[in-house]
Amino acid sequence: MTNIHTETFGQGKPIVLVHGWAMHSGIWRAFAKGLAKHYQVTLVDLPGHGRSGAIKPFTLETVSTALVGAIPNEPCCWLGWSLGAAFVLEIARRFPSRVNKVTLLAGTPCFVKNDAWSGMDVTVLDKFAESLQQDVHTTLLRFLSLHIKGLDNQKATLQELKTLVFETPEPSQHTLQQGLDILKQADLRDVFANLKIPVAVILGRLDTLIPVSVGVKMHELLPDVALTVIDRAGHVPFLSHQEALVNAVRRFMDKG
Known part of the structure; x- marks a missing residue:
């Protein structure tokens, strides 16, 4: 069984945070606290990221199974950022009794754009795969620079992001490539809808x-979705x- 590293803070309604491609959970520890x-x-x-053991193959099925196995057996809100959104939706599909709410942060059920969907080119x-x-x-450095493009405090935020990301060894090339494959191929719009x-x-x-x-497209698929756009x-x-x-998550968690 793959060893999955977890950290838990606080008390109350449970939320599980799932990070994105090439990252690890340390990048948002301050937000989590x-x-x-x-x-x-x-x-x-x-x-295969941070302090978790590697898994082969690195797929939606194997990763979602490993994550659910590492979390106490109770319904939770699963929050997925970027690539993490795909795993959260897969968990909701395959393990519905373990999920009572879903939050997609800078994430989407289909990452690549086509004629009918907004997304990544x-x-x-x-190019990243090559x-x-x-x-x-x-x-990875090139990828991180895209995260902060257009921000008011680009330089400081990029430096903070680099420091956090490289606290732990980089994932293997194999794991990173399979993560890109998920971003490129996964289409979970039916699951989301x-x-x-x-x-x-x-x-x-x-x-x-x-x-x-892409928020408009997701609202069309699921009219009841709580959509928040953070300016700047x-x-x-x-x-x-x-x-x-934090305020956006609290509004969602405390409603209903």
Whole structure:
């Protein structure tokens, strides 16, 4: 069984935070501790990331199974950021008794754009995949720079993000490549549209990876979704707009 690293803070309604591609749970520990003033917050490292053991293959099925196995057997709100959104939706699909609310933070059920959907340009993912073959570290630095593009405090936020990300060893090239494959191939729009539990989507208006326009598409799929757009935020609102993000999560958690 894969060893999954977790950390838990606070008391109250349980929330599980699932991070994104190439990251680890330490990147949003400060945000988690702020949220933990109101709830019980558990951070998990994806397999092969941070302090969690690797898993092969790194797929929606294997990773979602590993994450659920690492969390106490009770219904929780699962919050997925970026790639983490795909795992949260897969958990909601396969383990519905373990999920009572879903929050997608700078995430979407389908990451790549097409004629009917706003999303990431698939060529961006292809370029990252090609770059991984040459130099993992340089590829990750390029990826991090996209997270803070357009922010008022770009330089400081990028430095903070770099410091946090590289606290732990980088994931393997194999794990990173399979994570990109999920971003490129996963289409969970049917899962999202058929959720029967409360769902929140929180987006940054300046996000260059997940366009804010995708919020309209998600609202069309699921009219009851609680949609929040944080002005002047990019892809890492837990660093740049922590108070606004905590407030958005609290509004969702305390409703109903």
